[in-house]
Amino acid sequence: AQSVAQPEDQVNVAEGNPLTVKCTYSVSGNPYLFWYVQYPNRGLQFLLKYITGDNLVKGSYGFEAEFNKSQTSFHLKKPSALVSDSALYFCAVRGGLKPGGADGLTFGKGTHLIIQP
Amino acid sequence: GAGVSQTPSNKVTEKGKYVELRCDPISGHTALYWYRQSLGQGPEFLIYFQGTGAADDSGLPNDRFFAVRPEGSVSTLKIQRTERGDSAVYLCASSPWRSSTDTQYFGPGTRLTVL
Numbered sequence: 001a002q003s004v005a006q007p008e009d010q011v012n013v014a015e016g017n018p019l020t021v022k023c024t025y026s027v028s029g030n031p032y033l034f035w036y037v038q039y040p041n042r043g044l045q046f047l048l049k050y051i052t053g054d055n056l057v058k059g060s061y062g063f064e065a066e067f068n069k070s071q072t073s074f075h076l077k078k079p080s081a082l083v084s085d086s087a088l089y090f091c092a093v094r095g096g097l098k099p100g101g102a103d104g105l106t107f108g109k110g111t112h113l114i115i116q117p
Numbered sequence: 118g119a120g121v122s123q124t125p126s127n128k129v130t131e132k133g134k135y136v137e138l139r140c141d142p143i144s145g146h147t148a149l150y151w152y153r154q155s156l157g158q159g160p161e162f163l164i165y166f167q168g169t170g171a172a173d174d175s176g177l178p179n180d181r182f183f184a185v186r187p188e189g190s191v192s193t194l195k196i197q198r199t200e201r202g203d204s205a206v207y208l209c210a211s212s213p214w215r216s217s218t219d220t221q222y223f224g225p226g227t228r229l230t231v232l
Contacts, residue, residue, distance in 0.1 A: 004159075032218055043121070043208060044160070044223040051218045090159050103173050104150055104162025105221060 002027040002095050006108035013081045014116050021076040021111045023091030033074040034092040034105065035065055044090065050074060061085070081115045088112055119143070121224035123209050129230045130199055138194040138227045142211030149192050150221060151184055152208040160208055166192060199231045 003026045013019045025031055032051055036044040048059025055067045065076045074091060089112075092105040122141040130136050142149050148167055152160035162176040166186045174184075181199075186192040196203055206226040212219035 034220070036223070041225075043225040044210075046220050046222065049218075049220060092159075104152070104165055104176060105160075106162070107159030109157070109159050 002093055002106045004091050004093050004106055004108035006089075006091055006111045008111050009109075010112040010114060012114045012116060015083055016080055019076075019078050019081045019085070019113065019115070021089050021091075021113060023074045023076065023108060024072050025074060025091070025093045026072065027093050027095040029095050031072075031074075032094045033065075033067065034094075035059065035063070035074075035076050036090045036092065036107075038088040038090065038110070047076070047089075083115045083117055086113055086115045121209055121211055121222055123207075123224040123227050125227060126225065127228045127230075129232065131232050132199060132201060134199050134231075136196050136199060136229065138196075138207050138229070140192045140194070140209030140224060142190065142192070142209070143222055146211035146213055146222075147189070148212045148214060148219065148221075149186060150210040150212075151192070151194050152210065154206045154208055154226070156205075163194070196229075199229075201231050204229055204231045 005024045034049045035047040037047055038044050047063050048057050050057045050067045058064045063078050065074055067074050088110045090110045091108045094105050124139045150165050151163040154160045164184050165173040168189045169186055181197045184194045206228050208223055208226045210221035210223045212221045
């Protein structure tokens with residue numbers, strides 16, 4: 001079975017500082033990893049994904065994530081936080097071994113990111 | 118272009134009643150997913166359609182839950198004899214093809230409240 005852990009319920013960062021939201025995963029075979037953001041009363045918005053290749057993945061709104069196979073981690077990062085980045089962030093994984101391809105994503109519990117002015 | 122749409126946005130019902138939740142995927146997307154998000158939790162997978170057929174329904178919690186996609190586009194999630202524990206936000210997502218690497222694009226969700 002696959003799983004995702006987001007160890008922090010909440011992360012507080014001052015505006016302009018770098019931010020990191022942590023994610024670790026467990027999956028059979030090659031992992032396909034995703035980050036989504038959720039604003040209040042809205043659906044999930046895709047930020048970025050890792051499939052293969054370069055361990056540093058760049059996504060929307062200046063976010064990036066670093067895949068680390070040995071640590072089974074996929075932390076979300078941004079060099080300079082904005083107040084508008086405040087939202088709920090979800091890490092998700094899908095294993096690539098299931099016959100027939102795509103099954104559902106497995107999500108972490110989410111991390112509230114709060115950027116203080 | 119238009120994203121994934123879901124109707125209704127909110128549904129309040131009484132325990133024991135039947136409800137239907139609708140999802141309109143992005144035009145041309147062949148894969149469609151339903152998830153359930155309980156308060157304070159991440160979304161949990163319910164069922165996945167490839168075209169008209171349910172390719173994986175392993176996430177459906179019990180036989181009160183059923184979903185259809187008769188023409189390979191719009192999907193309806195059906196819940197019979199609703200219970201208070203069914204209260205959650207039900208999310209629908211679609212992706213272009215059935216690949217593990219495809220991005221799933223989510224709708225705004227339907228908030229179901231069972232009184």
